[in-house]
Amino acid sequence: MKMKLKMFVRTMIGSLICSVTKMLLGPHVFALLVKSDNGIFAVDPEDYETYGVSRRLRKAGEWGTAEIERLKPHITQDSRVLVVGAHIGTLAIPLAKLSRKVVAIEANPRTYGLLVQNIALNSVTNCTAINVAASDKNEEIKFLLSRANSGGSKRVPMKKEYMYYYDNPEEISVRAVSLDEYLEKKDFDIVVMDIEGSEYFALKGMQEILTKCRLIMIEFLPHHLKNVSCVTVGQFLSVVAPHFSKMTIPSRDKTVGSSEFLDSLTELYEDEEGDEGIVFEKI
Secondary structure (H helix, E strand, C coil): CHHHHHHHHHHHHHHHHHHHHHHHHCCCCCCEEEEECCEEEEECCCCCCCCCHHHHHHHHCCCCHHHHHHHHHHCCCCCEEEEECCCCCCCHHHHHCCCCEEEEECCCHHHHHHHHHHHHHCCCCCEEEECCEEECCCEEEEEEECCCCHHHCEECCCCCCHHHCCCCCEEEEEEEEEHHHHCCCCCCCEEEECCCCCHHHHHHCCHHHHHHCCEEEEEECHHHHHHHHCCCHHHHHHCCHHHCCEEEEHHHCEEEEHHHHHHHHHHHHHCCCCEEEEEEECC
């Protein structure tokens, strides 16, 4: 009840801020330009969640710096990188400047529009943006467009908890694909994935890609497993663990071998703690 009240109050305040912003900027403004450590980005002026990408870029001038630094030692100018859940490009664009090729997958059609603009704004020529959702098969899925935090947009959760609906998101249909079937080239060195609970389905549909890549960084949030995909830690690991021999949980400064994957992630899950980028590697 306290969480719902807190979210309700935050939504009311945020909605007021959005209304004032629209009134001041005018009805035809769809993005604001932000100069950040990651590059120049067009961001949604209505994103108001304090933990959201757009607000943090406007306030702090950076996003995902720790994740980029963690990936740098593994990237060369010959690397091919797949970013699944690219949002507006705050990771994909800096990674493109370090590597040979980046393919950026983004399901939200509105956010995809900003991603394309940001690739052009940063004069990046080796980043290809694709507007599809990653899943385990080719299908149409119901998708929520978050108003408070566009980066929190996601497939319609199997359990419709208040935390996903408090900002009255619009529900649309988007095209979802198996990336193994959709992408012609599957030889990526590194995969970065942050897709708000669809990770299990996406991983299931990209087993060939995982066989070939050296490293994958995945956001891990217990409530996404519990409510969005409704899978256990064991099920989640079943589609990623067989391909890798080492796992690092940055938030706990912990690195373990494959025999400890399940216990380590179960502990995180039971403590209801998430991590923005758990890293699986091949030794």
